[in-house]
Amino acid sequence: MFSKILVANRGEIALRIIRAAKELGIRTVAVYSEPDKQSLHTLLADERICIGPAPASESYLNIPNIISAAEITKAEAIHPGYGFLAENPRFAEICEAEGLVFIGPPASIIQMMGDKNQARRRMKEAKLPVIPGSENVIEDFQEAKKIAQKIGYPIILKAASGGGGKGMRIVTSPRQLEEQFSIAQSEAQASFGNPALYLEKYLISAHHIEIQIIADNYGNVLALGERECSIQRKHQKLIEESPSPFLDEKTRKKMARAAEEAAKTIGYKSLGTFEFLVDNQKNFYFMEANTRIQVEHPVTEMLYNVDLVKEQIRLASGEKLSLDHSLRPRGHSLECRINAEDPEKFIPSPGRIEFLVLPGGPGVRVDTAAYSGWIIPPYYDSLLAKIITHAPTRQEAIAKMHTALEMTTIVGIQTNLPLHLKILSSSDFLSGRYDIQFLEKFLAQGKGPRGPKT
Numbered sequence: 001m002f003s004k005i006l007v008a009n010r011g012e013i014a015l016r017i018i019r020a021a022k023e024l025g026i027r028t029v030a031v032y033s034e035p036d037k038q039s040l041h042t043l044l045a046d047e048r049i050c051i052g053p054a055p056a057s058e059s060y061l062n063i064p065n066i067i068s069a070a071e072i073t074k075a076e077a078i079h080p081g082y083g084f085l086a087e088n089p090r091f092a093e094i095c096e097a098e099g100l101v102f103i104g105p106p107a108s109i110i111q112m113m114g115d116k117n118q119a120r121r122r123m124k125e126a127k128l129p130v131i132p133g134s135e136n137v138i139e140d141f142q143e144a145k146k147i148a149q150k151i152g153y154p155i156i157l158k159a160a161s162g163g164g165g166k167g168m169r170i171v172t173s174p175r176q177l178e179e180q181f182s183i184a185q186s187e188a189q190a191s192f193g194n195p196a197l198y199l200e201k202y203l204i205s206a207h208h209i210e211i212q213i214i215a216d217n218y219g220n221v222l223a224l225g226e227r228e229c230s231i232q233r234k235h236q237k238l239i240e241e242s243p244s245p246f247l248d249e250k251t252r253k254k255m256a257r258a259a260e261e262a263a264k265t266i267g268y269k270s271l272g273t274f275e276f277l278v279d280n281q282k283n284f285y286f287m288e289a290n291t292r293i294q295v296e297h298p299v300t301e302m303l304y305n306v307d308l309v310k311e312q313i314r315l316a317s318g319e320k321l322s323l324d325h326s327l328r329p330r331g332h333s334l335e336c337r338i339n340a341e342d343p344e345k346f347i348p349s350p351g352r353i354e355f356l357v358l359p360g361g362p363g364v365r366v367d368t369a370a371y372s373g374w375i376i377p378p379y380y381d382s383l384l385a386k387i388i389t390h391a392p393t394r395q396e397a398i399a400k401m402h403t404a405l406e407m408t409t410i411v412g413i414q415t416n417l418p419l420h421l422k423i424l425s426s427s428d429f430l431s432g433r434y435d436i437q438f439l440e441k442f443l444a445q446g447k448g449p450r451g452p453k454t
């Protein structure tokens with residue numbers, strides 16, 4: 001096992017990793033940007049090194065400074081968290097070259113999964129069902145037109161280097177295609193430095209469901225159930241839960257086995273998430289794979305009573321997977337992402353937290369780096385806290401979440417707490433009948449935090 005690791009991240013996930021490391025008896029090094037001097041991850045690690053000014057490009061994305069910090073402090077491994085450098089294959093490669101263990105999959109796997117078209121092709125070869133679409137990247141709109149003709153409209157254009165919903169274009173007719181194709185190409189070039197596109201049939205009223213995978217360096221792979229992630233806005237997830245109220249036991253098992261087999265086929269290592277779209281006939285299709293620990297991992301931890309971050313560190317140090325297929329989920333778990341943002345305009349609301357009361361009690365978990373008096377810097381993402389509940393049934397987990405949200409007080413900045421309470425009271429959410437279109441429709445109907453429009 002490592003004796004010291006560097007945490008190349010900030011906020012709640014940096015704190016989450018520091019906790020896991022401390023519990024394993026590992027010393028921790030925090031890296032921080034100038035405005036994060038008083039952030040909890042900086043204060044609670046065993047050592048800290050400033051890696052640059054506020055802009056992420058000069059600090060949390062500054063590879064030479066982070067590598068130097070690891071070398072100066074004699075850290076043996078780097079945990080990248082999520083975001084920032086977590087899915088940068090070059091960073092993983094540099095770590096490997098410098099003799100530092102990158103806590104995540106090998107650079108080659110990150111690279112492959114980062115090319116969404118290549119990932120789609122490889123997963124199809126590994127027997128995962130994929131959405132009907134192009135076999136390769138598409139050279140021009142004539143070719144796109146031919147493929148679209150064959151599979152039928154609507155179709156969706158996706159950037160090969162994209163992911164997470166960025167740079168996607170829905171096209172409903174051949175007439176639209178020529179125009180949308182060149183727009184999508186320029187967008188992909190501007191956002192990802194690569195204009196390459198692929199296309200898929202566009203699935204309407206689908207569910208976004210992901211399978212958690214955990215794999216060691218010796219070919220042992222285990223799926224830890226699913227997370228239902230359909231409640232999202234502009235591709236930012238807002239509420240996640242497990243089990244999915246939409247899946248039946250048979251489909252759940254099929255998805256888990258399929259993800260495990262695909263992970264084995266490609267020699268996956270470390271934690272990973274396979275994202276699927278599931279249509280209303282419960283056909284599931286691979287969309288993309290995330291090669292990092294995810295924001296919503298606590299939902300799985302509560303259900304399976306495991307510590308995924310500790311497991312991830314153990315696996316990176318070369319330990320064999322200690323979990324097996326006898327592991328069973330228990331009850332129901334729900335996560336609400338509390339963002340520091342204007343609840344109506346969805347723009348960030350940084351500033352000083354004047355007063356903070358967080359919820360607690362049995363089955364309530366809060367992952368946050370916030371404290372009374374902390375000044376939220378305006379430079380990074382707006383995720384402030386994750387409230388996670390766990391109870392024997394879905395209904396009880398929701399009731400617990402409702403109470404937890406009501407007992408949360410955050411003064412000084414705006415948050416999306418009121419929106420969460422509205423969603424949790426809606427009949428569609430309570431009945432478990434929601435898909436990826438739900439939140440957009442819910443907000444359009446004026447059911448946002450301020451109630452019906454008058």
Ligand code: MV4
Pocket residue numbers: 131156163164165200201202203204206208232235275277287288436437
């Ligand atoms: C799709 C899709 C429907 N059909 N692909 C969004 C995130 C990224 N991982 C892929 N995403 C989607 N891909 C096909 N072929 C629907 C989504 C999608 C979505 C689309 C519009 C509005 C909200 C959405 C939420 C989740 C997924």
